[in-house]
Amino acid sequence: MAGLACAWSLSRRHEVTLFERYSRPGLSAHAVEIDGESVDVPLRVFFDGYYPALLRLYRELGIKTEVINYSGSFSSPEDGTYFSYHNRRIAGRSVPVPRGRASMGAAGARIARDSVRLAVSGALRDLSTRAEDQTIFDYLSSSGYSDVFIERFIIPTYAAICTCSYDAVREYPARVILEYLRSGLFLGSVRRIRHSAGAAVTALTGDIAHLRCNAAVARVEALEDGVRVTVDGNTEVFDHAVFATQANQATSMVAGVSDEEISVLNSFKYESSTVAVHRDASLMPSRQQMWSPVNFWIDLAAPRPSATIWMNAVQPGLAGAKPVFQTWNPLRPIDAASVIAQATFERPVVGLETEALIERLDAIQQRPGRRVWYCGSYAGKGIPLLEAAATSGLAIADRVDRI
Ligand SMILES: Cc1cc2nc3c(=O)[nH]c(=O)nc-3n(C[C@H](O)[C@H](O)[C@H](O)COP(=O)(O)OP(=O)(O)OC[C@H]3O[C@@H](n4cnc5c(N)ncnc54)[C@H](O)[C@@H]3O)c2cc1C
Numbered sequence: 001m002a003g004l005a006c007a008w009s010l011s012r013r014h015e016v017t018l019f020e021r022y023s024r025p026g027l028s029a030h031a032v033e034i035d036g037e038s039v040d041v042p043l044r045v046f047f048d049g050y051y052p053a054l055l056r057l058y059r060e061l062g063i064k065t066e067v068i069n070y071s072g073s074f075s076s077p078e079d080g081t082y083f084s085y086h087n088r089r090i091a092g093r094s095v096p097v098p099r100g101r102a103s104m105g106a107a108g109a110r111i112a113r114d115s116v117r118l119a120v121s122g123a124l125r126d127l128s129t130r131a132e133d134q135t136i137f138d139y140l141s142s143s144g145y146s147d148v149f150i151e152r153f154i155i156p157t158y159a160a161i162c163t164c165s166y167d168a169v170r171e172y173p174a175r176v177i178l179e180y181l182r183s184g185l186f187l188g189s190v191r192r193i194r195h196s197a198g199a200a201v202t203a204l205t206g207d208i209a210h211l212r213c214n215a216a217v218a219r220v221e222a223l224e225d226g227v228r229v230t231v232d233g234n235t236e237v238f239d240h241a242v243f244a245t246q247a248n249q250a251t252s253m254v255a256g257v258s259d260e261e262i263s264v265l266n267s268f269k270y271e272s273s274t275v276a277v278h279r280d281a282s283l284m285p286s287r288q289q290m291w292s293p294v295n296f297w298i299d300l301a302a303p304r305p306s307a308t309i310w311m312n313a314v315q316p317g318l319a320g321a322k323p324v325f326q327t328w329n330p331l332r333p334i335d336a337a338s339v340i341a342q343a344t345f346e347r348p349v350v351g352l353e354t355e356a357l358i359e360r361l362d363a364i365q366q367r368p369g370r371r372v373w374y375c376g377s378y379a380g381k382g383i384p385l386l387e388a389a390a391t392s393g394l395a396i397a398d399r400v401d402r403i
Contacts, residue, residue: 001027001386002375003244004204005057005393010242011207013401017238018208019231021216025205026244027197030343032277034324037317038196041343042275043309043326044386045070045192049184051387053394061203063193068314070190071096073285073292074111074152077299081290083108083153094189100290107148114149118181132175135352139174156298156305160328162383163347164271165303171351180383192314222256222372240400242373244393246270246346250374257372264360267353268378272346273304273329279338283308283327299331306331348378355381365399373400 004025007018022029030041045068046054058065073084082105087094098112121143134142136158140150151166158169158177193200205211212231219230220241227241243250247268254262283306284291293313297306311324318324327334361379375396380388 001054001389002377002379002393002396003242004201005390006242006244006375006397007208007393008057008061008204009394009397010400011209015209017210017212018205019215019217019229020211020213023213025201025211025213028201030275030341031196031198032341034277034311034340035318035321037315037321038198039277039311039315039318039324039326040193040197041277041326041341042328042345043192043311043314044197045190046386047184047188047190049182049188050180050382050385054387054390057390057394058193058200061200063200063203064195065191066194066316067094067189068192069293070314071292072157072294072296073290074156074296074298075285075290076152076297079105079107081285081287083111084285084290084292085112086292107152110146110148111153114145115153118145133352134174135170136172136174136177137170139178151300152298156296159304160294160296160307161385162349163273163328163345164349166300166305167303168269168271168349168351171349173350173352173355176350176382195317217253220254220372222254225371227371240371240373240403242375242396242400244375246348246376247374247378248346254372258364261361261364261374264357264364265374267357269349269351270346271349272344274342274344276327276330276334276339277311277341278325278327278334279323279340280325280335281323283325283330283332283334284310297331302331304329348376348384350384365396 003018004027007016010016020026031038032041048055069087071086073081075081084100085096086099088097098108140154155166155169158172159166162169162172215231217229217231221228226237226239229236229238229241243254247265248270251262251265284295291310293310295308295310306327306329308325308327311326312318312321358379358381361374365373373396375392377384377389377392380392382388
């Protein structure tokens with residue numbers, strides 16, 4: 001998204017070449033065709049409050065989005081499904097409501113009670129005090145939230161949203177997590193791109209002069225008056241290069257830049273994990289009436305949860321088709337014959353030190369005479385999601401354009 005947004009913006013006034021290592025540009029690189037539908041891998045969702053730049057961009061490009069039901073269920077090996085909620089549409093809002101007998105058990109009732117408390121306690125409004133310099137784990141535990149709410153609801157939910165381990169999400173700044181909640185997750189309407197992210201890729205790449213897929217960049221060397229880019233053993237010279245890869249990928253390619261910027265880029269932390277697309281219903285809650293669009297499997301002995309998206313419930317074109325699932329971080333074996341696709345992704349993880357790193361990178365990129373630039377979700381504030389990627393890509397396009 002960062003690269004597409006940056007290239008789209010620069011293409012309005014400059015001749016841009018976009019290099020992508022895969023056969024299709026980033027957002028749709030791993031999409032698969034199932035029952036005549038293009039299925040995004042991973043499915044990426046967004047909602048009004050947290051994604052203003054992304055939604056502005058989509059509106060400007062005429063990219064259609066649609067509201068989906070993105071409610072969830074939570075199961076564990078010891079308790080089965082212990083909490084589940086659905087989204088009721090009330091006055092144009094999407095209101096989460098606990099559902100089923102599972103949510104009436106001790107764990108489910110406690111989660112429901114603490115969720116209401118978090119929503120009405122003022123924690124989501126008052127971000128100025130303790131939340132400013134505490135981790136989310138310290139913030140919630142010192143505010144008296146129950147273990148079950150923290151460990152079996154909030155931490156697993158955010159491990160999925162941030163695509164990282166329980167340990168990493170516990171270290172997330174409380175402010176980052178609370179801002180995300182405050183921006184409308186509770187009552188906002190979750191959306192996806194209508195049909196598939198391919199629509200966004202087509203619109204964003206339409207005016208790019210040279211779109212070069214299957215073109216893995218090996219090296220980018222900063223020169224006095226330009227950059228030398230090596231792809232497939234060939235060298236080409238450009239005026240500027242923008243890395244829209246992850247920070248750790250950029251440092252493996254870049255040359256001729258300061259040690260300071262390499263050190264800043266290498267300080268962003270990453271975790272990688274896998275998404276499998278399959279038809280194996282054994283990864284879903286055992287009772288079909290408990291199936292939700294998103295289904296967590298929480299085995300606290302594992303480093304992270306697993307989350308299985310029931311694609312038929314979130315992609316209208318699959319509504320009548322055979323069940324299709326997308327599982328992030330499978331913890332239980334998937335029947336090999338039912339696996340349609342699998343991909344591994346790297347994701348930045350945010351800690352209390354990340355904002356200062358982003359500011360240092362930003363300061364470096366404000367220095368005169370630059371030829372090499374960096375953007376990506378890691379370089380934007382908040383959770384490294386599509387919004388941070390789009391904001392960061394558009395900001396770098398503005399800077400390059402102003403030179
Ligand atoms: C499982 C999962 C689920 C997610 N769900 C959501 C969601 O619901 N909502 C949301 O907002 N975000 C979601 N995200 C996060 C979102 O995908 C990222 O924030 C976003 O993709 C980051 O975009 P980016 O442009 O910074 O980097 P990337 O998406 O990593 O793009 C970098 C691009 O650079 C290319 N590249 C790398 N090296 C080279 C090279 N040497 N030569 C050429 N090209 C290269 C890569 O192929 C890739 O296309 C999810 C992520 C994962 C892993």
